[in-house]
Amino acid sequence: MAPRQAPPIAPAAPIGRIPVLDVSPVVEGGRWPAKAAVGEAVPVEATVFREGHDAVAATAVLVAPDGSDHSWAHMVDVAPGLDRFRATLSPDAPGAWSFRVEAWSDPYGTWAHDAAIKVAAGIDVELMLAEGVALFERITALAGLSPQDAKTLHDGAAALADPSRPSPARLAAALSPEVRDALARTPLRDFVTPSGTYPLVVDRPLALAGAWYEMFPRSEGARRLKDGTWRSGTFTSAARRLPAIAAMGFDVVYLTPVHPIGTAHRKGRNNSLTALPGDPGSPYAIGSKDGGHDAIHPELGSERTFKAFVKEARRLGMEVALDLALQCSPDHPWVAEHPEWFTTRVDGSIAYAENPPKKYQDIYPLNFDNDPAGIYAEVLRVVRVWIARGVTAFRVDNPHTKPLEFWEWLLAEVRATHPEVIFLSEAFTKPAMMLTLAHIGFHQSYTYFTWRNEKTELAEYLAEVSGPAGSSMRPSFWPTTHDILPPYLQHGGVAGFAVRAVLAALGSPTWGIYSGYELVENVPRPGVEEQIDNEKYEYKPRDWALAEEIGISTLLTRLNEVRREHPALRQLRNLTIHPTSNDQVLAFSRHLPARVSPAGTPEPADTVIVVVNLDPWGTQESMVHLDLAALGVPAEHGQFVAHDLLSGASYGWGQDVYVRLVPQEQVAHVIHVGAP
Structure with a gap:
């Protein structure tokens, strides 16, 4: 059970023939x-360069868990002059994958560049063509060419070697787009220099993309009795809410703790220090x-009814997540059985939880x-007990208040036997702690999104979490939680919630x-950013019929x-912010190029633009200046069909677009980019 030791620091590798940094x-x-x-x-990048003026190129190689090379992608120089190359790799199964970057000298690229210049200028024309013929002898002998690419390259070689044709025509055949495309698929590579091989842990899709719905199961079906006391809802009554949650398209039902609750120092309604009879x-x-x-908790049901709840959720296409809150009531069995697991103060009392000035006398x-x-x-x-009961995800309460080495150990142990289980870190804390929790194994992380309201800070934060940080910390965006009702939603009304x-x-x-959230619950407890009559301290049955009216x-x-x-x-690292002329209007897009799915099926490109009115009270107008390249729209087209996925309307959009958003009617355009 000892914590895992940090790996030794590896010695620096030699620079290599073609540097990869x-x-x-x-x-x-x-x-x-x-x-x-x-x-x-998965975007893979590296800085690749070499001495002199010869062309260099790079390949990103995806390595399967068994150590074999699974696939590769030709890298593109995305910052000419800075030698920064990029490609994307797509793993198709969970496991411990890895990748490397291979840099190489590109003899075809070098020759093509020089020949195009010299032949056009009439310099060393025959010599350049002869060198091309010799080069194509190597190219046509490449292993792994498809039949079509082999024919394309042989035809190009034959035309290049044909002295009866004019020199420009011979060169054009060797530089044709078809020849370049064939060599992009199977290049001629000299001085191949690999980088180190770096680890890449691949999870199931839900670890990256999913919609979560939080509920207190005791509130669903709870009712007040004639004597004024309450009868708790149960797993059975809570299960009756599941079809409506599934109908809204949620993937995960997250339950707050379902364990027995202590009576010592029990909190009353609205976090009062005195609990009244019947306060849960x-x-x-x-x-x-x-x-x-x-x-x-015996009032919620039994192991049998909990498993029935899980079974019903799965029947409806959802999974069940459970809160993992590593803290105890003074009445917890651990307090008597393992007093050494707690902090004893000099007066002999056990220290309760504090976050001054807040005090949590009911928690050790x-x-x-x-x-x-x-x-x-x-x-x-304990975690394995709940996994055996059907829980496939854990929302971990305040992980930043526990040692990082503990989480690193626990997450590795669970991954070794149940790699499908997902852990969401609820750590609204300092950036270094949030990021390190992600580094050591948490699959997803709560974020500062809840408090980002203005256009500039939202744009910066969206760019941050979808940029390089996304290779470690997967963001989970929550407008509210049972602990947090931010000021924007206290005052923004229905449009603000939208x-x-x-x-x-x-x-x-x-x-x-x-x-x-469906009922726009937005009344705060005075002086704090949380709802009045907080569900943490009382039963809160709701009239869900009102949700349709709202x-x-x-x-x-x-x-x-x-x-x-x-x-x-459902991708993370594919977001682009687009400028707008109004500080109340935010625009961003997500673009996924055409590709082959993990199942081997060709998939077309997909692009969605989101334009949001951040003002929940007033109509806002703006020009939106779209980066067409980021949308995958060819510059020569300049126009595309913009289909609004919320309203159903279609428009003709281009690089510069005028929008007008009335919050009482529609707070945002969600645009699918169609063909011109």
């Missing part, structure tokens, strides 16, 4: 693997005489330093809402439909 995605020099998901277009307490105050983290945090082996083993056992839903659902491949559930459904229909929206 600054390879990405690489996390801390390869100490931890970069992340990818099945079917994800916070489900985060885990543990009572009925058991601890492996137990089920664990101390991982006194008996790490014991705590490690017990938490792993704006944040569009930004969350289309700004990140993974997003989620907290139950009640209309947010209809929007949520459509957003999840659009995400499923458009693979570009």
